[in-house]
Amino acid sequence: MKKSLIFLAPSKGRGLFLLIFLLPALSFQGISDVLLFAKAQQSSFTIRDIVFTKPSPARANAWENTDSFTPDDNFIRTSITFAGNKHHTPLEVKWENEDSGVIIEKNVYTITKEKGEASFKIKKPLSGWPVGNYKISFIADNLVIAKKKFCVVKE
Numbered sequence: 001m002k003k004s005l006i007f008l009a010p011s012k013g014r015g016l017f018l019l020i021f022l023l024p025a026l027s028f029q030g031i032s033d034v035l036l037f038a039k040a041q042q043s044s045f046t047i048r049d050i051v052f053t054k055p056s057p058a059r060a061n062a063w064e065n066t067d068s069f070t071p072d073d074n075f076i077r078t079s080i081t082f083a084g085n086k087h088h089t090p091l092e093v094k095w096e097n098e099d100s101g102v103i104i105e106k107n108v109y110t111i112t113k114e115k116g117e118a119s120f121k122i123k124k125p126l127s128g129w130p131v132g133n134y135k136i137s138f139i140a141d142n143l144v145i146a147k148k149k150f151c152v153v154k155e
Contacts, residue, residue, distance in 0.1 A: 047146035071128035077121040092139035099132040
């Protein structure tokens, strides 16, 4: 009977190397039986910053940064700073109510720039935003590459 030891070791790049050794029970003779040496999957598309904004009540045509919205806000907007999009990787943007688990909106975008900024927004539901906790997730290459939380609070 063999036992397995699993090691995760940092690589020089980003990600981890996964090492799995099979060892005979009560013996170290099998240490040379290396079963797997694989790099963990990662996306080249990286998001460096996520900022939520809403129209400023104090100045026309101006925006203010916030992580908190009210039920009457007409929309919620987020901007990202990204890099590494060499192959025009499709980017899935998923808005979710964390309290209920309901996905509010999910869209896939093709961003044609290798690096830069992009903005996304969702409109207020007819009955207003339910008070609670929310998050936005960014998915590329079937991996969640970034996410950020925000909330809706009573005025």
